[in-house]
Amino acid sequence: MTGTLHIVGAGLAGLAAAVAAARAGSRVVMHEAAGHAGGRCRSFRDDRLERVIDNGSHLVLGANRVTLAYAAATGGLEAMQAAPPCFPFMDMASGARWMVTPDRLPAGIGEIVSALGMPWVSRHQTVAGRLGRSPSFARLWLPLCEAILNTSPDEASARMFAWTMRRALLGGSAALIPWTFPLGLSAALVAPALATLGMFGAEINFRRRLLTVSQDSLGFDDATVSLAPEDRVILALPPWNLEGILPGLGRDMPTRPIVNAHFRLDRPAVLPGESHFLGLANAAGHWLFTRGDVLSVTVSAAGRLAECANDDIAALLWAEASRAIGQPAAAVPPFRIMKERRATLAHDALTIARRPGPSTPYPAITLAGDWIASPWPCTIEAAISSGLGAARLALGRKTLAFAR
Numbered sequence: 001m002t003g004t005l006h007i008v009g010a011g012l013a014g015l016a017a018a019v020a021a022a023r024a025g026s027r028v029v030m031h032e033a034a035g036h037a038g039g040r041c042r043s044f045r046d047d048r049l050e051r052v053i054d055n056g057s058h059l060v061l062g063a064n065r066v067t068l069a070y071a072a073a074t075g076g077l078e079a080m081q082a083a084p085p086c087f088p089f090m091d092m093a094s095g096a097r098w099m100v101t102p103d104r105l106p107a108g109i110g111e112i113v114s115a116l117g118m119p120w121v122s123r124h125q126t127v128a129g130r131l132g133r134s135p136s137f138a139r140l141w142l143p144l145c146e147a148i149l150n151t152s153p154d155e156a157s158a159r160m161f162a163w164t165m166r167r168a169l170l171g172g173s174a175a176l177i178p179w180t181f182p183l184g185l186s187a188a189l190v191a192p193a194l195a196t197l198g199m200f201g202a203e204i205n206f207r208r209r210l211l212t213v214s215q216d217s218l219g220f221d222d223a224t225v226s227l228a229p230e231d232r233v234i235l236a237l238p239p240w241n242l243e244g245i246l247p248g249l250g251r252d253m254p255t256r257p258i259v260n261a262h263f264r265l266d267r268p269a270v271l272p273g274e275s276h277f278l279g280l281a282n283a284a285g286h287w288l289f290t291r292g293d294v295l296s297v298t299v300s301a302a303g304r305l306a307e308c309a310n311d312d313i314a315a316l317l318w319a320e321a322s323r324a325i326g327q328p329a330a331a332v333p334p335f336r337i338m339k340e341r342r343a344t345l346a347h348d349a350l351t352i353a354r355r356p357g358p359s360t361p362y363p364a365i366t367l368a369g370d371w372i373a374s375p376w377p378c379t380i381e382a383a384i385s386s387g388l389g390a391a392r393l394a395l396g397r398k399t400l401a402f403a404r
């Protein structure tokens, strides 16, 4: 391609497309509505906590190979931390604790085979319909379903759940290695990508919102960019932002919220087993994450909780979190509540079937984003894979990769 590649949206999908294309020698210009990159996966300094926090705690697995390749190519991998493939859990009702490891799943073989999708899973079967009666539902399949699909098991697709389970459980112990972000999401997945783009001469325009597209122009709130016949465009926007720009695309895509509470403690938070995360069963909070003296609680598929007042959410989640780390619950420490109301799509069979491919009515315009059709649910891996795939399509280079 001899023209310019315009990429609209500097979330992980847009950044991945830009990094792959710029490293391959293309002229890249990015356009981002916000004043920062990272989209739904970013860090910022919170003045009340006086700490850098993430919009929400994220975790990736070794099975997320495209994510790790992107982080390695930009240098961001150095800001990520791998841990042994052990997932500690605590039952807040009984106090019981257990560990999920590749060779020690707290479930019978019949349940595991069923979770992996054998025998065949029908398209409309839900996770609860398939695994809801199994003895390990509450302590294993329910927390995994909510964490991976951000959707209640009553509506989540058993087929997509089975696909992710096969990737994680049949990929050897490396596939289950948890990678966390001790310096924050931006230090690993955003800032190194921006530095790489700078090195390769890519241009980034922040605070520039796309309003309209046509075959030969992009209409932004501050300028119109004409497209030459050899130029290409990647729209790396979520469906709710694309809807008004390309009518017919991005419609009827229901989403689910994730709520995060970040508490600043008076000393570094230590979780049982000194892990950096802990799964909770029979609790309002789903996962605890520690980073120095900040303890974070994640609630996925957080429907009703996302409508509650921040003070009430903090009180509820702190009461559990303080018990889990063995601290008196007395006063709620300084906190920040983050409500990501459209964290991901709902991963029910109908919504999954509506995820579109990357093509648009305009041959020069390709779509990218975590919601574009793929076997992955809306995750970092889906976003980065889709960005790389869009760059391959736009540049007509099937083997384009992050590393040269």
Ligand SMILES: Cc1cc2nc3c(=O)[nH]c(=O)nc-3n(C[C@H](O)[C@H](O)[C@H](O)COP(=O)(O)OP(=O)(O)OC[C@H]3O[C@@H](n4cnc5c(N)ncnc54)[C@H](O)[C@@H]3O)c2cc1C
Binding pocket: 008, 009, 010, 011, 012, 013, 014, 031, 032, 033, 034, 037, 038, 039, 040, 041, 055, 056, 057, 058, 059, 060, 208, 209, 210, 211, 236, 237, 238, 241, 258, 259, 260, 340, 342, 343, 344, 368, 369, 370, 371, 378, 379, 380, 381, 383
């Ligand atoms: C709280 C939370 C926790 C999560 N936890 C995990 C996890 O543990 N593991 C995991 O793998 N995934 C997790 N995810 C999902 C992951 O963050 C997303 O899948 C991923 O960040 C999506 O990236 P994206 O580039 O597709 O979209 P986005 O991040 O939404 O990026 C789109 C970008 O486009 C910009 N934009 C929108 N409209 C316009 C416009 N008109 N013009 C110009 N720019 C525009 C936006 O500002 C944004 O920067 C989580 C998400 C959230 C919110």
